[in-house]
Amino acid sequence: DAGVIQSPRHEVTEMGQEVTLRCKPISGHNSLFWYRQTMMRGLELLIYFNNNVPIDDSGMPEDRFSAKMPNASFSTLKIQPSEPRDSAVYFCASNLGGHQPQHFGDGTRLSIL
Amino acid sequence: QKEVEQNSGPLSVPEGAIASLNCTYSDRGSQSFFWYRQYSGKSPELIMFIYSNGDKEDGRFTAQLNKASQYVSLLIRDSQPSDSATYLCAVNPGNTGKLIFGQGTTLQVKP
Numbered sequence: 001d002a003g004v005i006q007s008p009r010h011e012v013t014e015m016g017q018e019v020t021l022r023c024k025p026i027s028g029h030n031s032l033f034w035y036r037q038t039m040m041r042g043l044e045l046l047i048y049f050n051n052n053v054p055i056d057d058s059g060m061p062e063d064r065f066s067a068k069m070p071n072a073s074f075s076t077l078k079i080q081p082s083e084p085r086d087s088a089v090y091f092c093a094s095n096l097g098g099h100q101p102q103h104f105g106d107g108t109r110l111s112i113l
Numbered sequence: 114q115k116e117v118e119q120n121s122g123p124l125s126v127p128e129g130a131i132a133s134l135n136c137t138y139s140d141r142g143s144q145s146f147f148w149y150r151q152y153s154g155k156s157p158e159l160i161m162f163i164y165s166n167g168d169k170e171d172g173r174f175t176a177q178l179n180k181a182s183q184y185v186s187l188l189i190r191d192s193q194p195s196d197s198a199t200y201l202c203a204v205n206p207g208n209t210g211k212l213i214f215g216q217g218t219t220l221q222v223k224p
Contacts, residue, residue, distance in 0.1 A: 031210050043157070043201065043214040056211060091156055099145035099164065099205050102212060104156040 002026070004105035006092050012111045018080040021108045024073055025094030033102060034067055034077050035091040043091070049075065050097060082112045116140060117204050119215035127223055132189040134218050136202030139183070145205040146178055146185045147212065152198045160200070161187060192222045 005024040013019060025032045033048040047057040049069045057067070069075040079086055089109050093102040117138050126132045145164050149157035161176040163169045163185065169176045175188040189196055199219050203212040
């Protein structure tokens with residue numbers, strides 16, 4: 001069975017550029033989560049969707065970050081303009097909703113120069 | 114006070130020993146609890162989840178939950194070098210769908 005699929009696996013870009021991260025959740029899962037992981041702050045929830053609707057975006061650091069889920073099988077996290085402090089590993093996870101376990105993708109390692 | 118607290122370690126145990134990883138949480142309304150294992154450079158991998166007070170066993174792993182003390186632990190029996198990783202405790206607060214993660218405990222199992 002395919003797990004959560006994220007792309008790209010690695011992204012290196014210059015400050016000020018737009019960055020788009022992509023995620024395909026596990027088929028049948030109706031909740032999708034975007035996390036950011038850094039050494040200093042650990043694993044932080046940025047935003048999550050339930051049935052394609054954003055439920056909680058309180059973790060989104062600022063207006064430069066935006067996320068969409070146009071359908072049940074695809075979500076994007078966009079950073080515009082990007083800054084060096086956005087460098088981190090970004091994970092997408094999905095689950096069946098409620099208290100069910102979340103399953104993580106392999107992550108996107110983002111470096112902003 | 115952090116919502117989910119773990120000792121960052123490293124916790125070092127000899128091969129074959131029992132490793133005990135601990136986690137405390139602040140939200141008394143929390144209803145579900147998860148342990149993830151994360152190898153360096155990899156994504157978090159679900160190890161165990163527990164919803165009710167008491168113990169839950171799966172192979173060499175046992176999760177223990179004490180809601181009155183707001184404490185959840187993970188025991189790894191017969192520890193192997195391949196168990197060396199960072200273990201993340203995650204808590205689902207209240208009726209939300211989101212998880213709050215601790216900073217993780219690094220476990221080193223020495224041959």
